[in-house]
Amino acid sequence: xxxxxxxxxxVVGAGLLGTSIGLALSAQxxxxxxxxxxxxxxxxxxxLGAGRPDxxxxxxxxxxxxxxxxxxxxxxxxxxxxxxxxxxTDVGSVKTGPWEHVAASTxxxxxxxxxxxxxxxxxxxxxxxxxSAALFEGRPWAVTAHPEAASxxxxxxxxxxxxxxxxxxxxxxxxxxxxxxRTSHLPHLLAVLVAGRLxxxxxxxxxxxxxxxxxxxxxxxxxxxxxRQIVGANAGSIDSVLRELRTxxxxxxxxxGAGDLDTVTGxxxxxxxxxxxxxxxxxxxxxxxYPVYVSVPDHPxxxxxxxxxxxxxxxxxxxxxxxxxxGRPVGLVQLVVADEHAVALVEGLRERxxxxxx
Numbered sequence: 001x002x003x004x005x006x007x008x009x010x011v012v013g014a015g016l017l018g019t020s021i022g023l024a025l026s027a028q029x030x031x032x033x034x035x036x037x038x039x040x041x042x043x044x045x046x047x048l049g050a051g052r053p054d055x056x057x058x059x060x061x062x063x064x065x066x067x068x069x070x071x072x073x074x075x076x077x078x079x080x081x082x083x084x085x086x087x088x089t090d091v092g093s094v095k096t097g098p099w100e101h102v103a104a105s106t107x108x109x110x111x112x113x114x115x116x117x118x119x120x121x122x123x124x125x126x127x128x129x130x131x132s133a134a135l136f137e138g139r140p141w142a143v144t145a146h147p148e149a150a151s152x153x154x155x156x157x158x159x160x161x162x163x164x165x166x167x168x169x170x171x172x173x174x175x176x177x178x179x180x181x182r183t184s185h186l187p188h189l190l191a192v193l194v195a196g197r198l199x200x201x202x203x204x205x206x207x208x209x210x211x212x213x214x215x216x217x218x219x220x221x222x223x224x225x226x227x228r229q230i231v232g233a234n235a236g237s238i239d240s241v242l243r244e245l246r247t248x249x250x251x252x253x254x255x256x257g258a259g260d261l262d263t264v265t266g267x268x269x270x271x272x273x274x275x276x277x278x279x280x281x282x283x284x285x286x287x288x289x290y291p292v293y294v295s296v297p298d299h300p301x302x303x304x305x306x307x308x309x310x311x312x313x314x315x316x317x318x319x320x321x322x323x324x325x326x327g328r329p330v331g332l333v334q335l336v337v338a339d340e341h342a343v344a345l346v347e348g349l350r351e352r353x354x355x356x357x358x
């Protein structure tokens with residue numbers, strides 16, 4: 001953390017993100033106040049230790065707006081007026097619309113105190129019970145300062161990012177909206193479309209569902225009401241990336257129809273390069289990894305034993321996937337490890353009685 005977050009901090013919206021921010025700040029001793037139109041959310045977040053209910057007469061130094069996308073701009077403008085000495089940020093997933101609303105409805109002094117931001121962290125679950133103080137650890141958090149933002153205001157928001165354990169990424173509101181359209185909104189919409197094709201599928205076909213299908217469709221379970229707002233707020237950027245995708249889909253369809261496997265292969269290879277372009281841990285390129293598959297009995301304690309054994313072998317697990325076999329009381333666990341450690345892990349697990357393969 002490069003600087004302390006000035007308290008008290010008012011968090012408006014005690015859902016997943018707001019409560020997680022409250023938990024992270026409260027754990028460091030920062031005074032946090034919570035406000036939400038749903039009193040039950042405030043009670044729950046307070047019970048979790050995310051802060052105390054907002055009280056009249058307590059003037060915050062920082063206000064964090066964590067409300068649904070459709071009302072972010074209105075809330076930011078209102079809170080800038082309500083607290084004329086506070087820095088105000090929001091954690092909404094779209095930045096251009098709120099900034100344009102603030103620019104059109106506030107004076108220069110108020111605009112200087114507003115700095116938009118967006119943590120790239122979340123869950124298919126929503127509400128305060130899904131919150132965690134560690135939700136933002138190591139995750140990128142966009143800080144989208146507009147040209148009129150005061151440097152002091154930007155510093156306060158960056159201190160918030162640091163306090164939550166995230167990594168600040170500076171960009172303009174427009175750059176942010178195109179980036180999330182490509183890296184977040186497009187994947188979500190594709191997961192929705194793939195999952196939608198399962199609704200009327202023959203149950204006999206779905207018996208063959210594997211981990212790949214679960215991986216692709218997992219995020220489709222997110223709240224449709226929230227995503228309706230996100231799509232509406234970022235329609236221009238989403239339209240752009242969807243049209244790019246449609247061009248590739250048309251090429252794939254034409255190539256498959258014509259038996260042009262060279263073009264299909266080219267698209268497949270481009271996909272491989274795309275996965276390699278995704279930043280790895282700490283924003284660095286991903287190191288080569290290899291999957292190790294382990295059969296794990298489906299009863300309590302086995303996963304813990306597996307991870308303990310991997311630790312004793314001295315191999316760091318980079319990622320893990322679990323695929324349950326519908327026909328057997330066994331799960332297939334995929335441990336993703338660095339290439340050079342895969343053989344040692346397989347041999348070490350076999351020595352400890354596991355059924356493992358590379």
